[in-house]
Every structure is written in C-alpha cells, then in structure tokens.
Amino acid sequence: MNKTESAPPTDFIRTIINEDMNTDKFGGRVHTRFPPEPNGYLHIGHAKSICLNFGVASEYGGLSNLRFDDTNPSKEETEYAESIQEDVHWLGFDWADRLFYASDYFDQLHDYAVQLIKQGDAYVCDLNADEIREYRGTLTRPGMDSPYRNRPIEENIDLFERMRVGEFPDGSRTLRAKIDMASPNISLRDPVLYRIMKVPHYRTGDKWCVYPMYDFTHCLSDSIEGITHSLCTLEFENNRSLYDWVLEKLQVYHPQQIEFARLNLSYTVLSKRKLLQLVQDGIVDSWDDPRMPTLSGFRRRGYTPEAIREFCSHIGVAKANSIIDIALLEHFIRKDLNQRAPRVMGVLRPLRVVIDNYPEDQVEEIEAVNNPEDPTMGTRKVPFSRVLYIEQDDFREVPPPKYRRLIPGREVRLRYGYFITCVGVVKDEKTGEVVELHCTYDPETRGGNAPDGRKVKSTLHWVSAAHALEVETRLYDRLFLKENPDEVEEGSDFKSNLNPNSLEILEGCFVEQSLVDAVPGRTYQFERQGYFMVDPISSERGKLVFNRTISLRDTWAKIQKSMKK
Numbered sequence: 295m296n297k298t299e300s301a302p303p304t305d306f307i308r309t310i311i312n313e314d315m316n317t318d319k320f321g322g323r324v325h326t327r328f329p330p331e332p333n334g335y336l337h338i339g340h341a342k343s344i345c346l347n348f349g350v351a352s353e354y355g356g357l358s359n360l361r362f363d364d365t366n367p368s369k370e371e372t373e374y375a376e377s378i379q380e381d382v383h384w385l386g387f388d389w390a391d392r393l394f395y396a397s398d399y400f401d402q403l404h405d406y407a408v409q410l411i412k413q414g415d416a417y418v419c420d421l422n423a424d425e426i427r428e429y430r431g432t433l434t435r436p437g438m439d440s441p442y443r444n445r446p447i448e449e450n451i452d453l454f455e456r457m458r459v460g461e462f463p464d465g466s467r468t469l470r471a472k473i474d475m476a477s478p479n480i481s482l483r484d485p486v487l488y489r490i491m492k493v494p495h496y497r498t499g500d501k502w503c504v505y506p507m508y509d510f511t512h513c514l515s516d517s518i519e520g521i522t523h524s525l526c527t528l529e530f531e532n533n534r535s536l537y538d539w540v541l542e543k544l545q546v547y548h549p550q551q552i553e554f555a556r557l558n559l560s561y562t563v564l565s566k567r568k569l570l571q572l573v574q575d576g577i578v579d580s581w582d583d584p585r586m587p588t589l590s591g592f593r594r595r596g597y598t599p600e601a602i603r604e605f606c607s608h609i610g611v612a613k614a615n616s617i618i619d620i621a622l623l624e625h626f627i628r629k630d631l632n633q634r635a636p637r638v639m640g641v642l643r644p645l646r647v648v649i650d651n652y653p654e655d656q657v658e659e660i661e662a663v664n665n666p667e668d669p670t671m672g673t674r675k676v677p678f679s680r681v682l683y684i685e686q687d688d689f690r691e692v693p694p695p696k697y698r699r700l701i702p703g704r705e706v707r708l709r710y711g712y713f714i715t716c717v718g719v720v721k722d723e724k725t726g727e728v729v730e731l732h733c734t735y736d737p738e739t740r741g742g743n744a745p746d747g748r749k750v751k752s753t754l755h756w757v758s759a760a761h762a763l764e765v766e767t768r769l770y771d772r773l774f775l776k777e778n779p780d781e782v783e784e785g786s787d788f789k790s791n792l793n794p795n796s797l798e799i800l801e802g803c804f805v806e807q808s809l810v811d812a813v814p815g816r817t818y819q820f821e822r823q824g825y826f827m828v829d830p831i832s833s834e835r836g837k838l839v840f841n842r843t844i845s846l847r848d849t850w851a852k853i854q855k856s857m858k859k
C-alpha cells in the first residue's frame with residue numbers, strides 16, 4: 295500500500311487490541327476476517343469494514359481472511375462471490391490463501407449441533423415460523439416455552455437426523471438452542487440454529503436440506519479459523535451473548551466479537567436488498583452502474599481505491615451511528631484525481647467559432663501542460679486552427695450580471711492559445727439559436743499573454759474542429775434527491791426519492807486529438823469541467839464514451855470554509 299497515505303488512526307477497537315496485546319490474550323496474535331454474504335455486490339459500507347479488518351491486521355502484523363457467509367442458498371450466487379473477490383482486490387487488500395466459505399464447515403457445524411443436542415442444549419421444535427414469533431414475546435413481554443422444549447435427547451437426535459435427510463417439508467421443524475425464553479435479550483429466547491430448506495446451494499448442491507442460521511455459523515466459523523477479533527456492525531450487539539453462549543457450550547476456541555457503527559452516507563442507500571431492487575426494477579442498468587454506491591459502480595465511474603481508502607481512514611470507526619456527508623467522499627475523490635489525472639480539453643456542448651483573420655490552412659501545435667500539480671507528467675501538443683469549438687455556456691449574447699466570459703465585442707483568452715474577440719454572431723433563422731461565432735485573434739498573444747500587458751477576464755477551453763474527436767459523455771448525478779432517501783410519505787418507499795436527472799447522456803461532444811489513444815479505465819480532467827473516465831464497457835476504438843466521475847466544484851471545501859467563519 296501507498297506509504298504516503300495518512301497514519302493509521304487510533305480508535306476504540308485499536309485500544310482494545312492494544313490491551314489484548316499487553317495481556318497476551320490471544321498469544322500476541324491479531325487475526326480478523328471480512329465475512330460478506332454473497333447475495334449482492336459490495337458497497338461503500340463494506341469498504342469501511344474491509345479497510346478496518348484488513349487494515350488492523352496489517353498494522354499489527356496479523357492476518358485477515360475473506361470468508362463467504364453463505365448459509366442462505368435462496369439468495370446466494372457465484373456471480374456475487376466472484377464480484378466480491380474482485381472488489382476486495384481492487385480496493386487493495388489480499389487474503390493470500392485464506393479464502394474460506396462457511397459452507398465448507400457444514401459437516402463440522404452439523405456435528406456441533408448434534409453435540410449441543412446430546413448435551414441437552416438444543417431441541418427440535420415443531421412450531422412454524424409464525425408460532426415461533428408468537429411464542430417469542432416482545433421487549434416488554436417474556437416469551438413462552440415451546441411445547442417441544444423438553445423432548446428427550448434421543449428423540450431430538452432422531453428428528454434432527456430425519457430433518458437432515460429430507461423427511462420433513464420446509465419450515466415444518468427447526469433446531470433451537472435451549473437457553474431462556476424469559477431472557478431480556480430476545481436473541482437468547484431459544485434462537486433457531488437450523489432450518490429446513492430444500493434449496494440447492496451454489497456450492498454444496500443438493501447435499502443439504504437443512505442449513506445453519508447466521509448466529510450459529512458465524513461464531514463457529516470465527517472459532518474454526520482462529521479469528522481473534524471478530525469485528526461486526528452495531529446491529530449485532532445483542533447477538534454477542536448468543537455468539538458467546540454457543541462457543542462456551544461447545545467449549546471451543548473463543549474469539550472476541552466487537553461491534554462498530556456502520557457507515558451511513560447522505561443521499562445514498564446502503565442496503566443490498568434495496569440496491570438489488572434498483573437493479574431488478576431497471577432503475578439503474580446493473581450493479582456496476584456508475585450511479586450505484588457499489589465498489590464496482592464507483593470503479594466504473596472513476597473513483598480510485600486510494601481515495602476510498604483515504605475516506606475510510608478519515609472517517610474512522612466509532613461506537614455510535616451517524617450519517618457521513620457524501621460531499622466528504624467526493625472531496626477525497628477530487629483530491630486524489632487532482633494529483634493523478636492528466637488535464638485535457640473537451641467541449642461537452644459545442645459552439646462553432648471561426649477566427650476570421652486566422653489563415654485558412656494553418657495549423658499550429660501549441661504546448662499544453664499535462665498536470666500543473668505534477669510537472670513530471672510533462673506537456674503535450676494541441677493543434678490550433680481557424681475553426682474551433684468552445685462551450686455554449688461560455689458565450690452569451692446578452693450576458694447576465696457578473697458574466698466574465700465571451701460576449702459580442704469582448705476579448706477573452708483561449709487556454710494555451712491566443713486572445714480572441716467576438717465580432718459576429720450567426721443565428722438559426724427559425725429558432726434564433728446561436729449556431730456560430732465569428733472572432734478575430736491577436737497573433738501577438740500566442741501562449742496566452744499580451745506583450746502590452748492588457749488583461750482579459752476569462753480563459754476558455756476549446757478544441758480544434760478539424761482535429762477533435764467526437765465522443766459521448768455521460769453526466770452522472772446523485773441517485774437520490776433527499777439526504778435521507780428512506781424519509782418518505784406514508785405508503786411510498788425510498789424509490790419515491792430518486793433523482794429523475796441522475797444521468798444525462800450527451801452525444802456529439804468533442805475532445806482534443808491526444809485522446810485518440812485513451813485507454814478504457816483511465817481518468818482525465820477535462821479542464822474547467824470535471825473528471826471523466828473512459829468507460830471500460832461501452833467505449834470502442836473510434837467511439838469513446840466518457841463517464842463523468844465528478845465535477846470540479848468541491849462542496850466539502852466550501853462547507854468547511856463556511857464552518858470556519
């Protein structure tokens with residue numbers, strides 16, 4: 295990893311680990327894991343967990359595993375498992391030879407379940423899901439014992455075996471832990487450990503028709519892998535007692551579960567279920583649609599792993615839930631791209647400009663700086679000729695107040711080029727729309743400065759019409775209009791807060807000739823416009839598609855400034 299990234303933060307998790315190192319709790323080991331369920335693509339919330347798990351492990355010279363928590367075959371797929379591996383690697387982390395699957399432990403988990411039955415700590419229950427819920431009670435009402443709670447051990451063993459071989463229909467029986475139906479912690483009211491589900495598993499096929507529940511699987515997977523610190527999000531705080539109960543009853547190696555606050559981002563949904571809905575309903579094109587907060591969507595949009603890691607490190611981990619302003623993430627994207635993205639000129643909404651006094655057949659090669667932030671990136675040649683395109687927005691026949699760009703009679707600078715003055719406007723006879731400008735240039739101002747020292751109010755980007763490449767650009771905006779997309783009127787859902795203008799496609803844009811060899815996946819700064827990545831999927835040679843990663847305006851910097859005032 296890049297050594298220039300900020301120093302690792304200290305936080306309550308690292309404080310706990312430091313103590314454990316001092317007391318030699320795990321023999322000086324730190325071993326973490328990232329345990330996704332392969333039921334969707336990873337999102338930026340997962341990035342926080344990945345950076346934490348892999349980050350902590352590497353800081354302490356420890357190890358981190360990638361483990362698929364694949365206990366629900368109805369929702370899990372190979373496609374998801376593959377995308378998750380690609381995304382973790384892309385983010386910059388490596389599990390070496392420690393890729394594990396909870397499904398690899400199914401035999402062992404089954405044996406542990408039988409052990410619990412034999413100890414009198416688990417029983418087969420014939421209540422259905424609704425009845426179990428009814429018997430469970432509520433926060434204010436204790437639960438009631440299941441009528442099957444005191445089945446003899448032999449009968450439980452027999453029934454569990456018959457569940458395993460497929461004798462009973464889905465949902466008709468479960469294996470439950472025998473803990474305490476009156477516990478104030480609902481997680482401990484005889485939780486279900488195994489359910490019947492005659493669904494083939496994407497890895498184990500038809501071998502099983504009973505599947506272990508998350509709470510039973512997770513702690514034992516951690517134990518089997520020798521995890522030391524099992525870091526998970528706050529919603530599992532109540533489940534910690536069950537995590538501990540299972541491991542204590544089975545008297546196996548016992549990792550420590552520690553909960554931290556999940557990442558919430560404004561204007562963003564971070565729930566795989568909801569993201570899947572956006573894909574299934576065709577609201578976005580796919581999981582890697584550049585508007586999605588998935589790592590694959592961010593990648594395709596041009597976000598960099600370095601920027602995402604910096605963001606995760608900056609927000610740190612805490613014990614209390616909060617919402618992070620998406621402008622902060624965008625700030626880190628801009629900061630990173632500002633350093634690494636070469637500058638080019640591209641005109642999104644072209645307006646033709648003819649320079650009347652420039653020789654018809656003349657073409658000049660003008661030198662342009664590739665990145666003012668990084669002189670080692672050098673310079674390039676940009677052709678200048680009589681007919682150019684500038685941005686429609688950079689001309690106003692009737693300027694609004696404080697408009698500093700081109701207007702009839704005014705002189706402005708063309709970036710790296712010459713001063714030009716607008717001397718004529720051609721309009722479409724029918725619509726009145728401005729279709730072409732006539733300008734004159736001052737040959738003395740080559741490179742952008744006047745020998746007599748006269749100043750101009752603005753500098754415009756441009757491309758030479760005869761040399762420019764025609765491209766498509768896709769301008770992405772936030773997917774949701776509301777800071778909290780889940781804040782809705784009664785009867786509607788988060789989709790009512792979608793931004794109808796989250797994607798604008800522009801055809802007929804022009805970029806400078808140097809981009810002819812632009813490599814898909816590379817990001818450029820279009821001067822004065824923003825950062826654009828060559829779309830790796832839709833681009834073809836001769837027809838490039840650029841995804842706007844982000845505009846140049848840094849709203850976070852503005853927010854910070856206004857806070858300092």
Ligand code: ATP
Binds near residue numbers: 331363556
């Ligand atoms: P979702 O709620 O989006 O469906 P999940 O928690 O069900 O996510 P998992 O695949 O189980 O998804 O998550 C793998 C790991 O990532 C878990 O340890 C989980 O706690 C963590 N994680 C998931 N979402 C976030 C988040 N928003 N912030 C931090 N960590 C998260």
Ligand code: MG
Binds near residue numbers: 331
């Ligand atoms: Mg989960």
